[in-house]
Amino acid sequence: MYNVKRFKSLVLLLVLSVGMAPYAFAAANSLYERLGGKQAIRAVVAQFVSNVGGDQRINHYFAKTNLTHLKAMLVDQICAGSGGPCKYKGRDMKTAHKGMGISDADFKALVEDLVKALDKFKVAKKEQDDLLGLLGPMKGDIVGQ
Numbered sequence: 001m002y003n004v005k006r007f008k009s010l011v012l013l014l015v016l017s018v019g020m021a022p023y024a025f026a027a028a029n030s031l032y033e034r035l036g037g038k039q040a041i042r043a044v045v046a047q048f049v050s051n052v053g054g055d056q057r058i059n060h061y062f063a064k065t066n067l068t069h070l071k072a073m074l075v076d077q078i079c080a081g082s083g084g085p086c087k088y089k090g091r092d093m094k095t096a097h098k099g100m101g102i103s104d105a106d107f108k109a110l111v112e113d114l115v116k117a118l119d120k121f122k123v124a125k126k127e128q129d130d131l132l133g134l135l136g137p138m139k140g141d142i143v144g145q
């Protein structure tokens with residue numbers, strides 16, 4: 001009798017462990033975790049915005065922008081989008097870029113500035129691709145608005 005109970009408990013434990021494993025695995029392997037969490041995202045965003053500031057092709061767009069606010073919004077957006085514990089409270093991408101007349105070339109330049117920042121912090125190719133995969137689909141709401 002004791003052994004049957006014990007066996008049942010063991011089976012239950014096994015079923016629970018196997019059942020929960022994908023969730024634990026997913027949380028530990030979110031892009032947010034793989035990027036190194038909020039501090040790492042902050043560092044990349046600071047470098048990214050600095051690169052944009054030095055980029056003659058597109059820095060004129062940011063002449064009147066509050067860069068501290070922009071950085072905070074980008075950190076929250078990337079943190080939230082990559083599965084981190086943040087909430088993005090900024091404007092939606094269509095509204096934020098409305099009337100700017102951002103072109104394909106501008107968008108490409110900004111992505112180059114981001115990749116430069118990711119390279120500087122030695123973010124691996126897989127994580128770079130995943131991050132660009134997250135931001136890329138926003139292009140339609142940003143270019144030509």
Ligand code: HEM
Binds near residue numbers: 061092108135
């Ligand atoms: C995937 C690409 C991009 C993402 C994820 C992105 C994200 C953002 C975010 C989160 C904000 C802040 C919104 C807010 O304050 O409510 C913002 C603002 C801004 N973005 Fe972008 N952006 C992208 C591409 C671009 C490009 C290509 C340009 C121009 C070359 C640009 C120019 C600006 C400017 C000038 C602002 C500040 C607007 C202001 O000062 O009110 N963005 N963007």
